[in-house]
Amino acid sequence: MSAPPLVWFITGTTAGIGLALVKHVLSRxxxxxxxxxxxxERLASLRVAYPAExxxxxxxxxxxxxxxxxxxxAEAWEMFGHVxxxxxNAGxxxxxxxxxxxxxxVSRMFAVNFHGPLLLTQAFLPFLRAHAEVSSVRPIVAFTSSSTAWTPLPFMTHYAASKAALSAYVEGLRKELKPLGIDAVAFELGGCLTSLGQPREQDFGSLGHKPMGLDKTEGGAYEQGLxxxxxxxxxxxxxxxPGDVEQVARAMVRVLKREDEETKGWSVRVVLGSDAHGAITRKCEEMLEVLGNWRETAWGTDREGVEGGVKGDFARAVSILEG
Known part of the structure; x- marks a missing residue:
């Protein structure tokens, strides 16, 4: 007997990765x-193509x-009886x-990329906790983050900061939810040819910021760098x-449908994109070099007589693999 269809709630679905996700999930x-x-208005064609069921x-x-x-x-939960x-995904x-x-x-950047997903997750969690107790399916809360959480680019500092906050939040969230039968994951994406870097008027236009930063920096101190x-x-x-929106959507759906869990296990942070993988790998290697250079200074700040380091329950609490 085939498994019953899953019910997905997805934000930011009118274009880009969100729209590709909707189409791929429906196709499955x-x-x-x-x-x-x-x-x-924006998904009118999909409304015609797929039944209300x-x-x-x-x-x-x-x-x-x-x-x-x-x-x-609460309204979304009632649409199909559960999620x-x-x-x-919105960002x-x-x-x-x-x-x-x-x-x-800055407030708008964090409202959309961090505070909004946090508040929406809080709203869904009581429903998901109750669902986890009666369902054979382990619920998941997922997030579209960015490789810039690890590797901030100049002039995208606020975007990177909002995504770094999001990824850190998800890593901690996973540790809180795992004992309750709920999983969490942040997808840290590399570059895709989407409209993400071209904000709509309602996002930043009213604040005097044109797409791609073509505003205050013209003729200013930062014109050359930008x-x-x-x-x-x-x-x-x-x-x-290099990222392909359709391939990214397929990879995200594959993870969320647990199709690689037997071989790869569950990961709270999943990197997608060759550029993201390469940049984050390099960042980790560089960070290890920095840590090595400053080890003596770091360990030299402990109190006299303590053993120092990370071990025991604390080591397990901060582990990305055991959380």
Whole structure:
């Protein structure tokens, strides 16, 4: 007997990776609650192609705040009676110097990339905990993060900071949820040719930030640095952003349907993209070199008489493999 279809709730589904995820999940016979802004308009063709028994649409602004997101989570749960996988995919990005970014710009970046997914997850968790107690399927809370959580790029400092916060949150979240029968994972993606770097007017336009950072830096102190970064990506977009949206979606779905769990186990942080894998590997190697250079200084700050280091229960608590 074949397993019953899973029910997915996915944010940020009107374009890019989110839309590819919805299409791939539907093609595999699972059910999807697709959410986003102007969702009925932007997914009208999918609404026609799939029956209401398989696809539901939910208007959602991930930055709407706690009370709105709590109401949306409850509404989503009722659509198919439960949710097996909550996939926090919505995100925004833009380029701006660290000095010139306004408070509103930084707040919006974190509201969409970090605070919104956090609040939505809080809203879903009581439902998921109850579902885990009666379901044969272990629920999952998943997040679309970025390799820049490990390797921040200049002029994308705020984006990288929001994704670093997200990945750290997910790693801790997994350790809290594992005993309750719920899994968590952050997908740390490399570069893909999507619209992520081209924020919509409602994201940053009203704050005076044009797409790709073409605003305050023109003629300013950071014009050359930003120009060099933009030039690098424009000169070879396929080379610096090698990811294929469809392949990324397939890989994420494969992980979330646990198709490699027998051989690879469950990982709380999954890197996708050759550029992401290469950059993070290099960062880890460099970090080990830095740690080696500064080991004597680090260990020299302990109190007299303590053994030092990490061991026992604390070692298990901070482990990415045992959490």
């Amino acid at each position: 016979g699972d059910k999807v609650i697709a959410s986003g802004r102007k969702i009925e 398989q696809l539901a649409l939910l208007e959602l602004d991930i930055a709407a705040g706690r009370s709105v997101l709590a109401a949306k989570a 097996d996988i909550v996939l926090n 925004i990005s833009a380029m701006c110097s660290a000095e010139e970014a306004s408070e509103e710009y 120009g060099e970064l933009r030039g690098m990506f424009m000169a070879d977009p396929m080379g610096y952003m």
